[in-house]
Amino acid sequence: MPARTRQRGPGFHDGAGRGSMAAMESATETPRIAVIGGGIVGLCVAWHLAKRGLRPIVLDARKAHAASSGNAGAISHGSVAPLAMPGVLRQVPKMMVDRAGALHIPLRYWLKAAPWLARFVASARPAQVEAAANALGSLFFGTLERHKEILLAEGATDLIHEAGQMYLYRDDAQMAKDAASLELRRRHGLRMEVLDRAALAALEPAVSQAYTRAVLLPDHGSCVNPARLTEVVAAGVRRLGGDIREVEVRSIRLDGRRAAGVVTDEGLIPADQVVLAAGAWSARLLEPLGIKVPLETQRGYHVMLPDAGVTVGRVLSPADRKVFISPMEDGLRVAGSVEIAGLDAPPNEARAELLLNDLRAVFPDVQTQGARTWMGHRPCLPDSVPVLGPLKAWDGIWCAFGHGHLGLTGSAPTGALIGAAIAGEKPNFDFAPFSAERFG
Numbered sequence: 001m002p003a004r005t006r007q008r009g010p011g012f013h014d015g016a017g018r019g020s021m022a023a024m025e026s027a028t029e030t031p032r033i034a035v036i037g038g039g040i041v042g043l044c045v046a047w048h049l050a051k052r053g054l055r056p057i058v059l060d061a062r063k064a065h066a067a068s069s070g071n072a073g074a075i076s077h078g079s080v081a082p083l084a085m086p087g088v089l090r091q092v093p094k095m096m097v098d099r100a101g102a103l104h105i106p107l108r109y110w111l112k113a114a115p116w117l118a119r120f121v122a123s124a125r126p127a128q129v130e131a132a133a134n135a136l137g138s139l140f141f142g143t144l145e146r147h148k149e150i151l152l153a154e155g156a157t158d159l160i161h162e163a164g165q166m167y168l169y170r171d172d173a174q175m176a177k178d179a180a181s182l183e184l185r186r187r188h189g190l191r192m193e194v195l196d197r198a199a200l201a202a203l204e205p206a207v208s209q210a211y212t213r214a215v216l217l218p219d220h221g222s223c224v225n226p227a228r229l230t231e232v233v234a235a236g237v238r239r240l241g242g243d244i245r246e247v248e249v250r251s252i253r254l255d256g257r258r259a260a261g262v263v264t265d266e267g268l269i270p271a272d273q274v275v276l277a278a279g280a281w282s283a284r285l286l287e288p289l290g291i292k293v294p295l296e297t298q299r300g301y302h303v304m305l306p307d308a309g310v311t312v313g314r315v316l317s318p319a320d321r322k323v324f325i326s327p328m329e330d331g332l333r334v335a336g337s338v339e340i341a342g343l344d345a346p347p348n349e350a351r352a353e354l355l356l357n358d359l360r361a362v363f364p365d366v367q368t369q370g371a372r373t374w375m376g377h378r379p380c381l382p383d384s385v386p387v388l389g390p391l392k393a394w395d396g397i398w399c400a401f402g403h404g405h406l407g408l409t410g411s412a413p414t415g416a417l418i419g420a421a422i423a424g425e426k427p428n429f430d431f432a433p434f435s436a437e438r439f440g
């Protein structure tokens with residue numbers, strides 16, 4: 001372990017990195033790979049770099065409402081259907097006028113959101129949907145194994161729960177509305193079983209009788225504590241010789257056409273390779289390079305119930321509610337909501353509280369005492385395809401952001417692919433559909 005690692009405990013959110021930049025810069029081995037962002041994506045990239053002996057340094061500003069600690073935990077390699085599907089677009093107007101609906105855009109943000117929404121609508125064309133599904137399918141291949149690879153090495157496989165996931169439907173008519181998206185997933189190899197009420201109740205007896213149909217996805221999994229997962233991966237990065245610092249990156253330093261480092265609020269950190277993995281904040285750092293990426297935050301919420309009084313065997317998603325209900329190691333979590341309102345507005349508690357209505361629709365007798373709420377910024381691109389791989393016009397700058405609703409799922413495979421590519425291993429993967437330049 002190099003001398004420059006001075007953090008206490010497994011997490012990096014203890015402030016120990018502050019004020020130590022001078023010491024770091026004087027360390028004998030200058031870090032040559034800087035990863036901007038210590039969410040689950042940046043950490044997985046750093047883990048794979050560290051595993052190859054490349055000693056990355058992760059720089060994280062500890063932004064409020066980063067996404068990785070509070071997600072629903074679903075690990076869903078078969079979720080290749082992009083958000084912009086014709087069926088979803090048909091539901092949007094109804095969702096928009098329903099103040100309690102899953103989608104909310106405050107009036108003040110309409111004008112700002114309009115260009116992104118126009119691109120979102122354009123992404124729902126059949127050719128774009130097919131292209132997005134192919135790209136996501138290639139990224140998510142072997143996802144659960146990628147997560148287990150890291151967790152096995154870190155002695156924390158208990159974080160993964162392999163009991164599948166289940167979509168819940170009130171009746172056949174409601175299930176028919178999902179037909180296109182389910183068919184797309186099936187074509188991409190996702191195994192699914194359609195269950196009647198008796199089969200549903202045999203697996204999930206506490207689910208309300210209002211749900212009479214279900215689709216079981218036996219090969220999907222989940223993480224029972226996404227916050228602990230980030231701590232475990234962060235500890236792994238350090239164990240393997242990498243470093244993690246709490247510092248804000250202000251810009252990427254260039255030398256001619258290539259990366260020379262990053263400018264932080266505590267000074268310059270020289271680096272030959274820079275990985276941009278700053279979640280919903282990433283696009284800002286590309287703008288000075290002349291690259292415009294339509295990255296928007298879809299703010300999501302969760303409510304955590306320490307003692308819900310119901311037993312849930314696997315991640316459930318009631319289709320009429322568009323939420324995920326996840327059994328976590330410290331209680332039951334209901335997560336969801338899409339609020340397009342920017343990075344700076346404070347959380348809207350009312351959006352979180354609506355999730356309890358969704359939960360009660362599935363579990364009418366759920367106990368809600370001790371409920372805690374949380375909000376996080378999903379980094380979303382209009383076509384649901386993250387930005388991955390090297391920039392074309394600038395050498396040594398790599399992107400790993402924009403995983404949207406599936407960033408936990410995509411984090412471990414992204415780490416493996418970017419880590420291998422930076423190490424010069426030429427992974428069998430086509431980065432072209434993920435390029436930052438695809439938006440023109």
Ligand SMILES: Cc1cc2nc3c(=O)[nH]c(=O)nc-3n(C[C@H](O)[C@H](O)[C@H](O)COP(=O)(O)OP(=O)(O)OC[C@H]3O[C@@H](n4cnc5c(N)ncnc54)[C@H](O)[C@@H]3O)c2cc1C
Nearest residue numbers: 037039041061062063067068072074249279300407408409
């Ligand atoms: C309610 C909700 C439920 C979800 N459920 C699921 C799910 O079930 N399954 C799934 O696969 N995904 C899910 N997601 C999505 C997933 O959580 C995100 O896609 C993923 O966490 C994104 O990870 P990230 O590392 O890219 O971003 P983040 O976790 O947001 O991390 C970005 C990091 O970059 C840092 N940063 C930003 N700017 C700078 C800067 N200038 N300098 C230094 N550091 C900086 C921030 O401090 C932050 O730590 C959910 C999201 C939400 C909100």
